[in-house]
Amino acid sequence: MIVLKFQQKNYQNLLKQNFNMKKILVSLILFISFTSQLMAMTQNQMTIVSQVLNAEGGKITKQMHTDFWKDIPSKEDFVEYLETTGLMAKITRDGMQYQMELWKSALISYRNEQVFKSDDYIKIKAVVNDFINRVSKNIPDANERAQVVNNMKTSMINSENLLKSASKRTAMQSVQGPIIELSEERIIFIINNIEKSFSRIDKLLKPEWIEAKIEKEPIWMICEPNREYWGVNRKPLYIKFHNTINVNFDFDKMAWVKSKYINEVTPTIEIHEDKKRFTNIAYGYKKIFPIYVSDQYYVFYKQINDGGWFWGPEAPKTSAQHIIINRSDLTVLEYNNEWVKDFGRKKKYNDSVIDELFREINEYRKDGYFNLLEKNTTEIYPKNNGETYKGKRKLFTFECIEIPGIKPKI
Secondary structure (H helix, E strand, O other): OEEEEEOHHHHHHHEEEEEEEOOOOEEEEOOOOEEEEEOOOOOOHHHHHHHHHHHOOOOOOOHHHHHHHHOOOHHHHHHHHHOOOOOOHHHHHHHHHHHHHHHHHHHHHHOOOOOOHHHHHHHHHHEEEEEEEHHHOOOOOOHHHHHHHHHHHHHHHHHHHHHHHHHHOOOEEOOOOOOOOOOOOHHHHHHHHHHHHHHHHHHHHHOOOOOOOOOOOOOEEEEEEOOOOEEOOOOEEEEEEEEEEEEEOOOOOEEEEEEOOOOOEEEEEEOOOHHEEEEOOOOOOEEEEEEEEOOEEEEEEEEEEEOHHOOOOOOOOOOOEEEHHHHEOOOOEEEOOOOOOHHHOOOOOHHHHHHHHHHHHHOOOOOOOHOOOOHEEEEEEOOOOOOOEEEEEEEEEEEEEEOOOOOOOO
């Protein structure tokens, strides 16, 4: 960690109030994409920031926000420092750009199998180095000043190692010890998630928690199949989409109520071919939750335990259904598969993976039957013993339009 001392008089008051954040920490963390974070943090706060910034599974919750800010006795002084020093801008602007340009250069290095450094990467690297050098000069303690310089050198060595390892298509050994596996898919995934990481840190550094979305009225859609399938007559789907915190249905009250396990507004869907089933006790009142959310896509997960009519003969006894919604054009991909979470099989999603699923079926000729070819209806799945097997899958695409709310009689 890089340690910087506050010069502001207000911060001295914070120290007297048993404020354990004696230092401003700049972490250049390679595994979570080399973020420049300049924060005064306790160990608990450092853990939270790492979780927030992690490009592979990072998150921000109200509880994390509360835990982060409870260590700060004077929010006003802390926020004023971030704003007056320009520290916030450094975190959210330069830090994000540095990560983005580094990993974009790593991607080109990986593809071309030779080290590549973009002009933008070289420029932002110089900006970050200059900023840290200038700030480090204001640290009176020689040991702490040396720590700043050494950590900066370490981070730059890691940056070079990343580009070299990417060009050789080998795992990277960081100076600190951890080995980082590299692949084109993983690098693309990190690039796609860098901006989201800094959006989360921006939300964390605001003193008051702001809900990402407020609960709104449900959106109803009718989704028409946009191609024909051999031996399968797909009917339109009715989808009820709702950002809500009320996710369980109370049959005594005949109303949706909050679950004790869901603390924040979350996207949900209900989906049926027969719109009457939304209020059918046997089939309705069941919300499906997302397993992946991005600016472009929602992926909702449902486990099917009755075989599923769409499989045809030799259907797997238990399967999964992933409903993938393109948030831009409201196209839907119904992806029936054997990625069953209860069996320990978890599909790893990012936007590139979803793009490829859509591409497979959308680029297949419209006058042909996509589901006739074995390569389109099978997939390789992992076994618990590390081996793999060829299993089944079905892909169906739909085009959706919003419709007025369905208000069936109860």
